[in-house]
Amino acid sequence: MTNTIHTDVCIVGAGPAGSFASLFLDKAGINCLLVDKAKFPRDKICGDGISGWVLGILNLLDEDILLRLSKQPFLLHSHGIRIVSPNFSELDLPFIDENMFKKGLPPGFIARRIDFDQFMIDEVKKRAGVKLLENCEVSGYSLLKDGTELSTGDGKTIHAKLVIFANGAGSKFMKDPGGIHKDPKFTMTGIKTYFNGVTGFHEQNYVELIFLKKLLPGYFWIFPLPGGMANVGVGLDQFRIRKKKINLKTMMLQAIETEPYLKERFKNAEQVTKVEAYGLPLWDKKRPISGHRFMLAGDTASLIDPVTGEGMGHAAITGMLAARQAVRSLNTQDFSATFMKQYDESVYDMIGKELAISSKILNFIKYPWLFNGVINKAAKSKTLQEKLSLAMTDLEVRKKLRKPSLYLKILMGR
Numbered sequence: 001m002t003n004t005i006h007t008d009v010c011i012v013g014a015g016p017a018g019s020f021a022s023l024f025l026d027k028a029g030i031n032c033l034l035v036d037k038a039k040f041p042r043d044k045i046c047g048d049g050i051s052g053w054v055l056g057i058l059n060l061l062d063e064d065i066l067l068r069l070s071k072q073p074f075l076l077h078s079h080g081i082r083i084v085s086p087n088f089s090e091l092d093l094p095f096i097d098e099n100m101f102k103k104g105l106p107p108g109f110i111a112r113r114i115d116f117d118q119f120m121i122d123e124v125k126k127r128a129g130v131k132l133l134e135n136c137e138v139s140g141y142s143l144l145k146d147g148t149e150l151s152t153g154d155g156k157t158i159h160a161k162l163v164i165f166a167n168g169a170g171s172k173f174m175k176d177p178g179g180i181h182k183d184p185k186f187t188m189t190g191i192k193t194y195f196n197g198v199t200g201f202h203e204q205n206y207v208e209l210i211f212l213k214k215l216l217p218g219y220f221w222i223f224p225l226p227g228g229m230a231n232v233g234v235g236l237d238q239f240r241i242r243k244k245k246i247n248l249k250t251m252m253l254q255a256i257e258t259e260p261y262l263k264e265r266f267k268n269a270e271q272v273t274k275v276e277a278y279g280l281p282l283w284d285k286k287r288p289i290s291g292h293r294f295m296l297a298g299d300t301a302s303l304i305d306p307v308t309g310e311g312m313g314h315a316a317i318t319g320m321l322a323a324r325q326a327v328r329s330l331n332t333q334d335f336s337a338t339f340m341k342q343y344d345e346s347v348y349d350m351i352g353k354e355l356a357i358s359s360k361i362l363n364f365i366k367y368p369w370l371f372n373g374v375i376n377k378a379a380k381s382k383t384l385q386e387k388l389s390l391a392m393t394d395l396e397v398r399k400k401l402r403k404p405s406l407y408l409k410i411l412m413g414r
């Protein structure tokens with residue numbers, strides 16, 4: 001009995017990047033195979049904050065899915081972000097998204113990944129064009145004359161004309177065939193746990209990034225969830241973790257016990273899950289994310305925003321764009337590395353500028369005095385708050401944030 005599966009497109013990994021890719025392929029009338037080593041529902045270590053990008057891409061895919069999602073009880077609508085400076089000044093910035101607002105939808109939301117990813121898999125299962133293989137780990141990849149061959153841990157062989165590697169931060173395919181070698185300065189380790197009973201949230205469920213001095217440019221986060229739960233965690237780049245010999249778990253728990261700002265809010269809180277860690281491959285430079293007969297999507301393409309740690313939106317975007325490239329390649333039967341570059345271009349056209357700006361902003365976050373000064377001023381100025389809110393969605397406004405002169409002007413009250 002042969003154990004070989006033939007498919008036009010194989011997607012490795014059924015997280016957000018993979019599930020979005022498969023749904024967009026199905027929408028275009030192309031059958032695909034979606035393979036995941038896990039059996040869903042499965043958890044993914046994450047802050048659970050899901051930005052407007054994900055909603056926007058869902059809207060492009062199918063408005064009905066977006067409406068179904070917005071009614072799920074596991075979802076908490078979030079309307080903004082609270083940034084807390086190293087001297088504990090708070091700056092509240094609402095998310096502005098007119099399109100979602102008109103539809104009565106939130107500009108962002110928070111949902112446990114075990115629930116959100118299962119919701120997406122349920123949508124995948126409704127599509128006849130997507131064959132989902134769970135409990136199936138892809139362990140090997142080779143390029144053939146007329147396609148690619150993938151081997152799996154359970155002895156299957158998959159022949160595909162094209163592969164989308166979307167198997168997350170730990171993917172070995174990121175290096176080979178992807179060619180990405182990560183610098184520890186741009187790989188963050190994040191730890192997270194769930195607490196019940198944390199208090200003091202913004203009434204519109206703002207996500208909170210708390211920039212503790214000893215953790216800069218990393219941060220402590222608290223993201224509220226339905227039912228009085230909260231996702232709590234910290235993240236810092238691996239270079240600093242090693243250099244300063246930081247134990248993230250100890251640092252997080254100590255901060256909760258000793259920092260007055262946190263101590264008060266956690267005084268009746270109870271930790272309900274163990275602390276878990278995972279990597280975040282941060283974007284550091286423009287590099288190829290495709291090659292002959294393959295594309296990298298989501299975390300496997302190393303596209304996490306270096307300031308906010310946001311990767312879900314970029315996973316959704318690359319899933320969609322990889323599916324569009326697969327359609328072009330299948331229509332023309334051109335799977336060459338040169339032709340696949342259209343995928344890279346489409347990704348960088350959509351998020352390249354935003355990522356480049358974020359990596360510049362990272363330089364400013366390193367200095368507590370500058371950070372404190374800017375947040376203090378901004379907390380007192382409605383005009384500045386509006387500008388910063390707009391900068392989260394408007395690229396032209398955001399571009400100004402990378403200029404050091406802007407921060408000096410703010411500090412000098414101009």
Ligand SMILES: Cc1cc2nc3c(=O)[nH]c(=O)nc-3n(C[C@H](O)[C@H](O)[C@H](O)COP(=O)(O)OP(=O)(O)OC[C@H]3O[C@@H](n4cnc5c(N)ncnc54)[C@H](O)[C@@H]3O)c2cc1C
Nearest residue numbers: 013015016017037046047049138167168190298299311312
């Ligand atoms: C601590 C932490 C906090 C974070 N907080 C946020 C946040 O609040 N907001 C945000 O936007 N982003 C956040 N991120 C980033 C976000 O989690 C990722 O960007 C996002 O999950 C990327 O989606 P993905 O589909 O690329 O990969 P994943 O979600 O990792 O999915 C990859 C899938 O591939 C499967 N897989 C792995 N290897 C194989 C294999 N060999 N064969 C078959 N299947 C395989 C896995 O089982 C998994 O289902 C955080 C990350 C961490 C670590």
